[in-house]
Amino acid sequence: xxxxxxxxxxxxxxxxxxxxxxxxxxxxxxxxxxxxxxxxxxxxxxxxxxxxxxxxxxxxxxxxxxxxxxxxxxxxxxxxxxxxxxxxxxxxxxxxxxxxxxxxxxxxxxxxxxxxxxxxxxxxxxxxxxxxxxxxxxxxxxxxxxxxxxxxxxxxxxxxxxxxxxxxxxxxxxxxxxxxxxxxxxxxxxxxxxxxxxxxxxxxxxxxxxxxxxxxxxxxxxxxxxxxxxxxxxxxxxxxxxxxxxxxxxxxxxxxxxxxxxxxxxxxxxxxxxxxxxxxxxxxxxxxxxxxxxxxxxxxxxxxxxxxxxxxxxxxxxxxxx
Amino acid sequence: xxxxxxxxxxxxxxxxxxxxxxxxxxxxxxxxxxxxxxxxxxxxxxxxxxxxxxxxxxxxxxxxxxxxxxxxxxxxxxxxxxxxxxxxxxxxxxxxxxxxxxxxxxxxxxxxxxxxxxxxxxxxxxxxxxxxxxxxxxxxxxxxxxxxxxxxxxxxxxxxxxxxxxxxxxxxxxxxxxxxxxxxxxxxxxxxxxxxxxxxxxxxxxxxxxxxxxxxxxxxxxxxxxxxxxxxxxxxxxxxxxxxxxxxxxxxxxxxxxxxxxxxxxxxxxxxxxxxxxxxxxxxxxxxxxxxxxxxxxxxxxxxxxxxxxxxxxxxxxxxxx
Numbered sequence: 001x002x003x004x005x006x007x008x009x010x011x012x013x014x015x016x017x018x019x020x021x022x023x024x025x026x027x028x029x030x031x032x033x034x035x036x037x038x039x040x041x042x043x044x045x046x047x048x049x050x051x052x053x054x055x056x057x058x059x060x061x062x063x064x065x066x067x068x069x070x071x072x073x074x075x076x077x078x079x080x081x082x083x084x085x086x087x088x089x090x091x092x093x094x095x096x097x098x099x100x101x102x103x104x105x106x107x108x109x110x111x112x113x114x115x116x117x118x119x120x121x122x123x124x125x126x127x128x129x130x131x132x133x134x135x136x137x138x139x140x141x142x143x144x145x146x147x148x149x150x151x152x153x154x155x156x157x158x159x160x161x162x163x164x165x166x167x168x169x170x171x172x173x174x175x176x177x178x179x180x181x182x183x184x185x186x187x188x189x190x191x192x193x194x195x196x197x198x199x200x201x202x203x204x205x206x207x208x209x210x211x212x213x214x215x216x217x218x219x220x221x222x223x224x225x226x227x228x229x230x231x232x233x234x235x236x237x238x239x240x241x242x243x244x245x246x247x248x249x250x251x252x253x254x255x256x257x258x259x260x261x262x263x264x265x266x267x268x269x270x271x272x273x274x275x276x277x278x279x280x281x282x283x284x285x286x287x288x289x290x291x292x293x294x295x296x297x298x299x300x301x302x303x304x305x306x307x308x309x310x311x312x313x314x315x316x317x318x319x320x321x322x
Numbered sequence: 323x324x325x326x327x328x329x330x331x332x333x334x335x336x337x338x339x340x341x342x343x344x345x346x347x348x349x350x351x352x353x354x355x356x357x358x359x360x361x362x363x364x365x366x367x368x369x370x371x372x373x374x375x376x377x378x379x380x381x382x383x384x385x386x387x388x389x390x391x392x393x394x395x396x397x398x399x400x401x402x403x404x405x406x407x408x409x410x411x412x413x414x415x416x417x418x419x420x421x422x423x424x425x426x427x428x429x430x431x432x433x434x435x436x437x438x439x440x441x442x443x444x445x446x447x448x449x450x451x452x453x454x455x456x457x458x459x460x461x462x463x464x465x466x467x468x469x470x471x472x473x474x475x476x477x478x479x480x481x482x483x484x485x486x487x488x489x490x491x492x493x494x495x496x497x498x499x500x501x502x503x504x505x506x507x508x509x510x511x512x513x514x515x516x517x518x519x520x521x522x523x524x525x526x527x528x529x530x531x532x533x534x535x536x537x538x539x540x541x542x543x544x545x546x547x548x549x550x551x552x553x554x555x556x557x558x559x560x561x562x563x564x565x566x567x568x569x570x571x572x573x574x575x576x577x578x579x580x581x582x583x584x585x586x587x588x589x590x591x592x593x594x595x596x597x598x599x600x601x602x603x604x605x606x607x608x609x610x611x612x613x614x615x616x617x618x619x620x621x622x623x624x625x626x627x628x629x630x631x632x633x634x635x636x637x638x639x640x641x642x643x644x
Contacts, residue, residue, distance in 0.1 A: 108552045109507050139619075157476055157624040185431050185532045194617055210507045210532050210629060214613055214622040230430045230559045237552045291536055295516055297461075300536040302479040304626075307532060 043287040046280060047311060054280040055272040056167075057315065058226070062086070063260035064093065065269075066228075068103075068252060073228035074260075074269055075188050078168050080147070081181045082138040082222045085190050089201040089222060092131035093257045097202065101126070102251035106235040107243025109210055113191055114254055115203030128202070137196040138220045140180035143172065147179060150277050152285065154302050158182075158213040162305040164276035168224060169305050171216065181221035184211045184306035186229050189221045208233040211306040226271060226312045270318040274311040284311075365609040368602060369633060376602040377594040378489075379637065380548070384408070385582035386415065387591075388550075390425075390574060395550035396582075396591055397510050400490050402469070403503045404460040404544045407512050411523040411544060414453035415579045419524065423448070424573035428557040429565025431532055435513055436576055437525030450524070459518040460542045462502035465494065469501060472599050474607065476624050480504075480535040484627040486598035490546060491627050493538065503543035506533045506628035508551050511543045530555040533628040548593060548634045592640040596633040606633075 041049070064075040079086040092098060098114075105113040118124035143149070149172060151163040159171035162182065169187075172179040181187065187207045192199030199220060206225055225232070235252060238245040245251050260268050275281060288308050290299035314320055363371070386397040401408040414420060420436075427435040440446035465471070471494060473485040481493035484504065491509075494501040503509065509529045514521030521542060528547055547554070557574060560567040567573050582590050597603060610630050612621035636642055 108555055154479055156479075157626060158622055196619055211626075212629065213626065214610070214618075214629065216622070217620050218618055233430055234556045234558055236556055288536070296536075296540055297518055298539050300480055300538070304479060304533075304535065307534070307536065 040286055040290070040292060041283060042291070042293050043284055044293075046284045046287050050274070050280045052316070054275055054278050055313070055315075056275055058260070058271045058273060060261035060268065061090075061259065062223075063271075064089070064223070065256075065258045065260055065263060067255040067258070068231055069255065070231050070252075071228060072269070073231055074226050074271060075223050076167065076226045076273065077223040078181060078221070080166070081141055081168070081170070081179070082190075082220050083141075084135050085138055085199075085201045085220050085222045088132050088135055089204075090259055092128065092202055093259050094262065095129045095131060096256070097126065097128055097131055098254055098257035101254045103232075103235065103245075103254065104238075104251060105205075105242065105244045106208075106232075106237050108237045110208065110212065110243065111205040112208050112232040112235060113203065113205035115191065117248065117251065119203065131202065132200045133202055134195075134198050135190075135200040137192075137199070139196075139217045140178040142177055143179045148277060149179065150281065152303070152305055152308070153289065154304070156305055158216060164281070164308075164310070167273045167276055167310055169308070169310070171305075180217055181224075182211070182305060183207055183213050183215045183221065184224075185209070186225040187211075187221050188223045188225060189215070189219050192219060206232050211304075213306075226273060227269060269320050270315040272313050272315050274313075276310065284308075362608055362612070362614060363605060364613070364615050365606055366615075368606045368609055372596070372602045374638070376597055376600050377635070377637075378597055380582070380593045380595060382583035382590065383412075383581065384545075385593075386411070386545070387578075387580045387582055387585060389577040389579070390553055391577065392553050393550060394591070395553055396548050396593060397545050398489065398548050398595065399545040400503060400543070402488070403463055403490070403492070403501070404512075404542050405463075406457050407460055407521075407523045407542050407544045410454050410457055411526075412581055414450065414524055415581050416584065417451045417453060418578070419448065419450060419453055420576055420579035423576045425554075425557065425567075425576065426560075426573060427527075427564065427566045428530075428554075428559050430559045432530065432534065432565065433527040434530050434554040434557055435525065435527035437513065439570065439573065441525065453524065454522045455524055456517075456520050457512075457522040459514075459521070461518075461539045462500040464499055465501045470599060471501065472603065474625070474627055474630070475611065476626070478627055480538060486603070486630075486632070489595045489598055489632055491630070491632070493627075502539055503546075504533070504627060505529055505535050505537045505543065506546075507531070508547040509533075509543050510545045510547060511537070511541050514541060528554050533626075535628075548595060549591065591642050592637040594635050594637050596635075598632065606630075 058076055062077040062079060066073040077086045101116050103114045104117055116126045148166045149163050151161055156162040160173050162171045169182045169184045170179055171182050185207055189205050190199040190201045191203040191205050237243055240246045285308055289303045290301055380398055384399040384401060388395040399408045423438050425436040426439060438448045470488045471485050473483055478484040482495050484493045491504045491506045492501060493504050507529055511527050512521040512523045513525040513527050523544060559565055562568045607630055611625045612623060
């Protein structure tokens with residue numbers, strides 16, 4: 001089976017070999033080559049040879065289930081990068097704040113965003129019980145040497161150093177001793193108004209297009225979508241300014257947002273995320289820097305931060321009963 | 323009205339000011355500042371101050387109309403970069419080759435692709451009259467000093483030099499004297515099998531996710547979508563390997579693909595593309611390198627090639643009667 005841009009040859013398409021769930025575009029493997037010229041594995045080969053220790057379970061306390069009429073979107077929260085926002089989102093989810101709100105905006109090649117359609121109307125805006133409607137910005141946080149970070153071998157135009165921190169694409173400035181999450185596809189952030197502290201996580205957006213990295217350090221990122229992003233990326237685009245929906249009936253209702261830990265275990269999705277501090281991870285990154293799949297005639301020798309997928313799979317032996 | 327990630331404040335959303343059609347995410351303007359600290363215009367200000375000479379009409383002979391049940395997608399072809407493929411696509415369109423074929427694949431954060439569902443079946447595959455089913459690859463072409471190219475001020479990890487060539491994001495290697503189109507959002511390419519010369523434009527794909535720049539110089543790009551990409555980017559994702567649709571009924575039928583020049587003038591869309599060799603263009607690029615809209619607290623001082631939108635608008639005074 002050949003990679004990515006193969007013609008629609010039916011027999012080729014039927015040769016599906018790999019059942020791993022991965023978060024982004026994945027090329028299929030070609031037949032194993034013999035001989036020594038094979039220098040490095042393809043991504044499919046890396047994934048096929050991972051050990052249990054190359055994966056970690058999602059932490060149910062840091063996992064959000066966004067329930068839409070079309071299904072569930074699973075979001076992993078990043079408390080290390082946005083502790084106050086993540087706490088507040090958990091509080092809001094637990095008090096049912098999001099339930100019955102709606103997706104308000106879908107802007108092509110940019111973001112999908114949800115929240116309270118009446119947030120601008122003091123009489124009708126949904127009130128919060130213990131959650132906060134504004135919080136100190138967490139555009140970047142400090143770090144000490146124990147803060148996990150695996151650098152990408154390649155440079156980046158937007159940050160002095162980029163890499164991966166425990167499953168999240170991130171950047172850091174060692175001089176300033178600051179680190180932050182980056183706006184890659186699937187990143188989840190807290191919408192805000194002009195004031196830096198006007199967001200709180202009560203309104204959230206997801207990147208559904210080319211990484212808008214100019215937003216880095218301008219807005220608080222709180223996590224990333226690890227499953228179900230296609231339920232958001234395929235939503236009809238809004239036709240009002242900035243992709244907002246013109247009419248209330250165009251909005252997609254949010255059935256609920258729950259913390260996975262608050263959901264019965266039988267209704268959770270037993271997902272695992274590939275660790276980003278292992279030899280397997282280094283091999284995966286290399287497989288994306290230089291494609292060795294048969295289809296490729298030229299290896300790039302480079303990969304952009306947001307072009308490295310961080311794989312997600314069902315825990316082996318488990319069944320998604322959700 | 324504030325940019326991008328504003329909370330859903332109804333009154334703010336109603337302040338839509340700018341009716342220009344642009345191809346990608348666009349931030350709304352803020353109130354004009356007085357005083358000298360204003361150093362450079364925002365993108366909205368650049369667009370509002372362009373002259374007629376900053377725009378060019380689409381060439382009807384190099385414009386494709388992909389007609390889907392949901393509407394029209396407009397593609398500008400790039401004969402300078404892929405002369406043989408563009409010629410062949412015109413030939414195929416004129417002989418009606420594409421009419422009644424289908425969208426076969428929609429892979430999240432990657433590509434949408436169309437062609438003949440039966441191409442792998444010699445008995446059922448649609449035959450071509452004068453068009454070719456395979457062509458010499460045009461992954462890159464040579465250039466002489468007159469080949470238009472406006473460099474981006476910022477570096478790029480995938481190519482020695484990147485910039486804009488008459489409305490297309492492109493790259494070049496001055497040592498090798500080669501230039502090529504790049505895989506940005508909306509780029510249109512000719513699918514191929516493993517052999518470099520196995521594509522011809524009879525099967526086409528469009529990038530609908532983060533720029534897969536590792537495909538550059540591995541496949542022939544033929545143009546880009548200038549209007550209607552949301553008709554492709556919102557298609558349900560295929561659930562078979564590589565995003566192919568499992569069942570025939572999931573495929574979206576292609577009503578027709580026509581060259582605009584072959585369509586009655588009253589049924590054409592009178593689009594203009596912003597020129598990429600003007601002072602206005604340089605100002606637009608700078609407005610994306612450093613966001614000066616009020617909402618931004620930190621300017622990136624950098625822009626990635628694929629984060630610069632190449633604006634498209636209706637010709638002033640015209641009406642889209644299509």
